[in-house]
Amino acid sequence: MRALTQTFTFSCFIISIRISIRAFLLLPLIAVLAASMPAVECWTGEQLDEIRSIQGHVVAKDGLFSVTTSHYVVRSEIDARFTAELARYLELFDDQATSLLMLPAVAAPGMAVVTVFASQTDYQKSLGKATRSRGQFDWLYPDETSPARYTIRTYAANLRERDFRNFFRPIINHETTHYLLQLRAGRRHIPNLVHEGIATYVQAWDFFKPTSWNLANHCCEFAPNLRHAVDAQEVPSMSWLSQVSTWDVDDFGPQTNTRYACAESFIAYLLGDDSRKSFFKRLVTAATGGESLRGLFANGAGSVIEEDWRRCLFLSSEHRG
Numbered sequence: 001m002r003a004l005t006q007t008f009t010f011s012c013f014i015i016s017i018r019i020s021i022r023a024f025l026l027l028p029l030i031a032v033l034a035a036s037m038p039a040v041e042c043w044t045g046e047q048l049d050e051i052r053s054i055q056g057h058v059v060a061k062d063g064l065f066s067v068t069t070s071h072y073v074v075r076s077e078i079d080a081r082f083t084a085e086l087a088r089y090l091e092l093f094d095d096q097a098t099s100l101l102m103l104p105a106v107a108a109p110g111m112a113v114v115t116v117f118a119s120q121t122d123y124q125k126s127l128g129k130a131t132r133s134r135g136q137f138d139w140l141y142p143d144e145t146s147p148a149r150y151t152i153r154t155y156a157a158n159l160r161e162r163d164f165r166n167f168f169r170p171i172i173n174h175e176t177t178h179y180l181l182q183l184r185a186g187r188r189h190i191p192n193l194v195h196e197g198i199a200t201y202v203q204a205w206d207f208f209k210p211t212s213w214n215l216a217n218h219c220c221e222f223a224p225n226l227r228h229a230v231d232a233q234e235v236p237s238m239s240w241l242s243q244v245s246t247w248d249v250d251d252f253g254p255q256t257n258t259r260y261a262c263a264e265s266f267i268a269y270l271l272g273d274d275s276r277k278s279f280f281k282r283l284v285t286a287a288t289g290g291e292s293l294r295g296l297f298a299n300g301a302g303s304v305i306e307e308d309w310r311r312c313l314f315l316s317s318e319h320r321g
């Protein structure tokens with residue numbers, strides 16, 4: 001999610017990226033979203049039939065329930081029903097997020113293995129470390145010719161979350177957005193301005209509600225950081241933000257949170273109006289294509305849009321008084 005530890009491991013034959021979300025940074029979001037995110041009684045009758053059908057294909061072995069869908073190998077330690085609902089949700093998410101983000105077709109498909117552990121303890125055991133993260137996305141190329149392996153891991157934080165309707169879907173949205181983007185970038189590095197900005201934007205999206213509702217009710221977890229940056233006139237340029245080599249500079253303290261806030265706010269600005277969506281597409285194409293983003297903001301549409309975004313930020317600040 002936004003607050004994440006990100007580790008790049010480069011060697012001759014192994015390239016991996018790890019993105020984790022720290023629980024303490026998610027807690028405020030959980031509180032906010034709990035009020036706005038409905039339970040999944042929003043499944044339609046047709047989807048419920050599909051879930052029942054998927055459930056019939058879930059295989060249980062050694063305490064792990066698993067089923068394969070079009071794009072995902074879905075696993076959980078919880079039960080067959082949870083696994084089936086998660087599987088249906090992932091396909092729903094994949095379809096709708098791809099459309100929302102106007103992502104191009106994938107050149108080299110690769111399935112993601114998504115695992116929801118029944119407890120934080122089991123999640124940490126799988127990662128081999130006592131992390132406080134809530135979820136993690138990894139991609140790995142085993143060698144120079146093999147396809148990528150994508151994995152997403154998270155866990156049910158309490159007994160209530162073992163019922164999928166109460167599960168914390170923002171973590172699925174965030175990590176799976178990383179997967180959708182990285183799938184299109186292949187081995188290329190995506191600047192965090194785009195990777196984190198988009199994943200953070202999508203995490204709060206309720207895919208059971210229409211776009212109009214989501215646009216009207218969009219909430220930014222880092223709103224306080226953004227307000228502070230505006231008031232202190234410390235909003236970084238998108239060009240600079242697209243080039244920072246280290247994203248987390250203060251252990252997810254105020255500086256890093258300000259980066260999340262600004263990246264997410266800029267992405268929200270681009271997706272908030274049809275007139276700016278062509279630049280969003282250009283930005284994603286450049287970011288997943290390995291282009292430097294610096295030139296996009298130097299002049300032309302990028303420069304004008306960034307200037308307009310800043311004007312909106314500072315206008316809203318003045319109106320706040």
Ligand SMILES: [Zn+2]
Pocket residue numbers: 001002004019020174178195196199
């Ligand atoms: Zn992230």
